[in-house]
Structures are given as structure tokens and as C-alpha cells.
Amino acid sequence: MHPIDDIWLAKIAGALCGVIISMVMIAPESNKNAFYRLGLGSAGGIIFSPITMNVLPFFRGDGGMEYHLAAACLTGFACWFILEGIARLLASDKYIARLLEEVLRLKRPDDEQ
Secondary structure (H helix, E strand, O other): OOHHHHHHHHHHHHHHHHHHHHHHHOOOOOHHHHHHHHHHHHHHHHHHHHHHHHHOHHHOOOOOHHHHHHHHHHHHHHHHHHHHHHHHHHHOHHHHHHHHHHHHHHHOOHHHO
């Protein structure tokens, strides 16, 4: 195989592993959610893994296959794990109510506070 093919296979495998790990950490609410997570999280892991490699110095290494695999795994995990956590947090009625109260409080003129 050509080295570029190995890198792409490592990115795909790493992103899929990262997404599967995120499914274990936060279980999908439905099969539809699981398919979205597999698709979007894997694509994000493949696409954004070079950014992860540039930002985190321990992923730079010699650019071998294992570095691409680990970076894609972390990126696939983070893509959906963070988005799912934020979505569940925002779905909470109490959080949205507190956020709206704070926004309204900040919009009031200083003399009314």
C-alpha cells in the first residue's frame, strides 16, 4: 500500500474508534442519533485531525500512521462528545430559563438593576 493510503485508513479507523468511545461515554438517545453520530463524528474526526496534530504537540511526532490514528480518535471522540454534552445541557429547561433570565438582566438599564 501507498503511505498516503495507510494514513487515510488510520484516520478512518481512529475516527470510528473515537466515535464508538463517545457512544459508550454518552449513550445515544435513539438509533437515528447513533447514525448521525457515526457519520458526523467520523467525518469530523477525519477532517479535523490535522488541526489536532498541529495544536497538541505530542501528536506531531514523525507523522507516522499511529500519530494519525490517535489524533483522529481524539478528534472523533471530541467532535460528538462535546456537541452531545452541550446539546443535552441546552435541552434542560432550567438551564434555558436561567440563561434567559441572565440575558434579560444584562439588557436592563443600570438604574433598574
